[in-house]
Amino acid sequence: MLDDALRSNRLPAAPGVGYKPQHFSQILEHAKPVAWLEIHAENYMGDGGRPLAQLRHLSEQFPISVHGVGLSIGGETPLDTDHLARLKHLVGWLNPASFSEHLAWSTHDSHFLNDLLPLPYTDATLTRVCDHIDQVQEVVGRQMLLENPSSYLAFEESTWSEPDFLSEIARRTGCGLLLDVNNVFVSATNLDFSPQGYIDAYPLEQVGEIHLGGHDEDEDDHGRPLLIDSHGREVVDPVWALLDYVLEQSGPKPLLVEWDTDVPDWPVLRAEAERAQTALDRVPA
Amino acid sequence: MSVSQTSFHSALLDASRPVPDGLQDANAAPAGRRFSVYRNNVAVSLTEAMHQAFPVITKLLGPQNMDGLAGIFLRQHPPSSPLMMFYGEDFPGFLAGMEQLSHLGYLADIARLELALRRAYHAADGHPIEPDALAIAPEDLMAAKLTLAPAVQVLRSDWPIFAIWQYNSQADAPKPQAGAQDVLITRPEYDPAPHLLPAGGADWIARIQDGQTIGAAFEATAAETPEFDLGTTLALLLQGGAITSVTIERLDT
Ligand SMILES: [Fe+2]
Numbered sequence: 001m002l003d004d005a006l007r008s009n010r011l012p013a014a015p016g017v018g019y020k021p022q023h024f025s026q027i028l029e030h031a032k033p034v035a036w037l038e039i040h041a042e043n044y045m046g047d048g049g050r051p052l053a054q055l056r057h058l059s060e061q062f063p064i065s066v067h068g069v070g071l072s073i074g075g076e077t078p079l080d081t082d083h084l085a086r087l088k089h090l091v092g093w094l095n096p097a098s099f100s101e102h103l104a105w106s107t108h109d110s111h112f113l114n115d116l117l118p119l120p121y122t123d124a125t126l127t128r129v130c131d132h133i134d135q136v137q138e139v140v141g142r143q144m145l146l147e148n149p150s151s152y153l154a155f156e157e158s159t160w161s162e163p164d165f166l167s168e169i170a171r172r173t174g175c176g177l178l179l180d181v182n183n184v185f186v187s188a189t190n191l192d193f194s195p196q197g198y199i200d201a202y203p204l205e206q207v208g209e210i211h212l213g214g215h216d217e218d219e220d221d222h223g224r225p226l227l228i229d230s231h232g233r234e235v236v237d238p239v240w241a242l243l244d245y246v247l248e249q250s251g252p253k254p255l256l257v258e259w260d261t262d263v264p265d266w267p268v269l270r271a272e273a274e275r276a277q278t279a280l281d282r283v284p285a
Numbered sequence: 286m287s288v289s290q291t292s293f294h295s296a297l298l299d300a301s302r303p304v305p306d307g308l309q310d311a312n313a314a315p316a317g318r319r320f321s322v323y324r325n326n327v328a329v330s331l332t333e334a335m336h337q338a339f340p341v342i343t344k345l346l347g348p349q350n351m352d353g354l355a356g357i358f359l360r361q362h363p364p365s366s367p368l369m370m371f372y373g374e375d376f377p378g379f380l381a382g383m384e385q386l387s388h389l390g391y392l393a394d395i396a397r398l399e400l401a402l403r404r405a406y407h408a409a410d411g412h413p414i415e416p417d418a419l420a421i422a423p424e425d426l427m428a429a430k431l432t433l434a435p436a437v438q439v440l441r442s443d444w445p446i447f448a449i450w451q452y453n454s455q456a457d458a459p460k461p462q463a464g465a466q467d468v469l470i471t472r473p474e475y476d477p478a479p480h481l482l483p484a485g486g487a488d489w490i491a492r493i494q495d496g497q498t499i500g501a502a503f504e505a506t507a508a509e510t511p512e513f514d515l516g517t518t519l520a521l522l523l524q525g526g527a528i529t530s531v532t533i534e535r536l537d538t
Pocket of ligand 1: 180
């Protein structure tokens, strides 16, 4: 269980965006309303050069969220201690406003698969994930936020609902939660549950950050919609509506727009941040 | 039915294997093509990473051939760490072992060059010496030892790899001519650049990196390669910001 002193999420309840190097100079010239930036930790684990120089520069002007995509917290095998040491080093150097990772696995048999792979929600997974989060928070010396995945399928063996599973992880480890409302919408469509029902069951008081992103539409073998979490386009209206539903209950939160493939020009991404600002403006503080 | 990550992992990388039992849709029907989303994510993201990592190889082979090759490579050599910026370390060896590509003998060395450029991009920052730091008496210069920046890399090839790289990276570059070429990579500030080394240059730099003085390295190199041009080699290093310190060893008499 995490020491209270390590709970140091300092992201503002304002829009942020996922940082892409091609936007560097435009962010410095015209960021508003973007108030903070999120980076993928693994892209800043080299020894030097432009990536770290740009990050150092940006961190002097913006709160930074370090978002790991490669720790494989749900992995059946022990965490990669080399990778954990790299995360500790990055977080120690940057002293970011927030640090987060995913409820997923990506490494097996020393192969890194570069995707966020799904977990069965069982007691055994719960124990393993909590042990790994305890280890991460101890080594990195910070509270971490844990993000809900996008699901394309379900495990027959699961005995927990995802919101209950995340609540219990937060209760046991003291980690916070990163609520990705697009992921909720994608999973709800793909697995045929109510996204509002998910939010009603979800521990909003643990949320340190909210993600928004775009998805693609496909079909399963039976012609039913299968949404793919691609982060390659605008956030769709039903996801903005789900965000409103969340913010009404949670109050203002740090909102991040993720756009990772087919990355648009800065004005397009900034327009998404403006829409996030509008959503925040409607919420009584 | 519980699904281990071992069986998930094997089915992910091998589309001829059945989707593991115990994965289902909302109506408890088998997951079917829902599992393919993960297969596809892995294959597409790693293929994309290979295109970005090896733009010249991609250009030489054509994007479709590169897709096919990456598809085989990523199954034989999945990433061994989450640092995707270094993915493809095994690609030169893989290319060298491809029977169908044996008529393009230079491919493996071009891949090594592209890997080295990426390593240089992410290497630790060095603080270059002032350009006039080597404007010293010749006997002092010969007794000097140099430290090179972490981004500096040297590649030797039996193929004209610098010319091939340049021809496929720059609009107005001349057509490559046959012949062996050695390449020096420097990184003035943040952008790595390859340079053609004169004959003997790679040997001389290796001796400098071993801690020999400029003079001793020169004598040994000139003995093997009489036409070795020290001035050109030193100028490439200086202009590339590749020298980070000079120490002059004075002999006490
Ligand atoms: Fe997300």
